[in-house]
Amino acid sequence: MNGTWEGMVLNEFVYNIAIWLDDTQWSTLLHESYYMYAWVESTHVLTLMVSLGMLFLIDLRMLGYALPDVPASKLAERLNIPMLIGFTVMFITGILLFYAIPVRTTQSLWFRIKMVLLVACAINAYLFHKRMNESVSSWDNEPRAPSRIRMGALLSLGFWSIIVICGRFIAYDWFDCRPDSAGFIAVLSGCIDGQTRF
């Protein structure tokens, strides 16, 4: 049901961690606390305005759609700190949201896509900054960055937009693990016990 043997072992490992987290008292308290959970989730969503807001401004600058007369390196450098503050808050609240509902979340197709894309975003950000720092002196004041940098900005916009979409979809139960889940859904979601724990 879970694909390869390695996949089964990995899913079992992740599932056991989720079960262990779910059995802790704080996980239950957070999940069952109406206001605390809502505050954490709201903070996670509202921090979009800071983290993705800054990131999208930088990406749109590279594409020539925002602040084209501000040097690209200056904009990227100056908005980096508020962006990282936003991402830190988003990361902490994201971990808390996972901690509140670990078993269902680890078996969520959308959560898994989101995690893969987060890794892709981190790699893209590293390459983007590396390429920018190597060549920025030759195009810093140009309204549009060179094509390689623009590609990085486009990928960043695309990946993060899909991450937001996946994050929103986690709340829905369309592809939750069930006894009658289609084979490929069960494989991709790493279904082990479906919804025996929420």
Place this chain on the structure above:
Amino acid sequence: MPVSFFSAYSRTIAASAVIVLSIWVFYGGLSAAVYPGLLGFFEWSETTWFGVIGKTWGAAFAFIEAIHLIALAVLGGSIIASDGRVLGLVLTDVSARTVIDRTHTLFAWSLAVLLFTGVFMACGVATKIYYLQVFWFKMLALGAGMLFHYFIRKPLYQYDLSELNPVVVKMTAVSSLLVWFLVAAAGRWIGYSG
């Protein structure tokens, strides 16, 4: 020639009066008289294309919700960059005029997307949100936010900021940040209500 405080800020004062009047209408007797008559409009909006699509295809509704959030991120970015610059928190070595002018286009586009996707989502759950106090609070905050942005913040920021009272300028920037975070928070809270 020196100008009086009132003539320099006449539009600001007028818009503030409109906002105060709106709040008074909302929480005064007038809204209670209008409210029952709006139910028919909300019931009708669920029968429109937006309403039917939103109610029938959950995935379409969720996708539009995500687009709403992406537009919110862009709006947040434009507001934080421009008001943050006015407050001296970000982009301090870039002229405030440049940041304010260049981010305004992004703000306008993201607000347009937010309004469009917001109407779509509202149509899908119209008869539910009609009874939610937090929805009406959000509409009040959104109306106040747009009035504030276009009739207070924008006209004020068109002046040379160095010639304006710095306390007024900074208060405007703080108010702008607060009002849009309030709109976003109220929107998120709709999801927890009902």
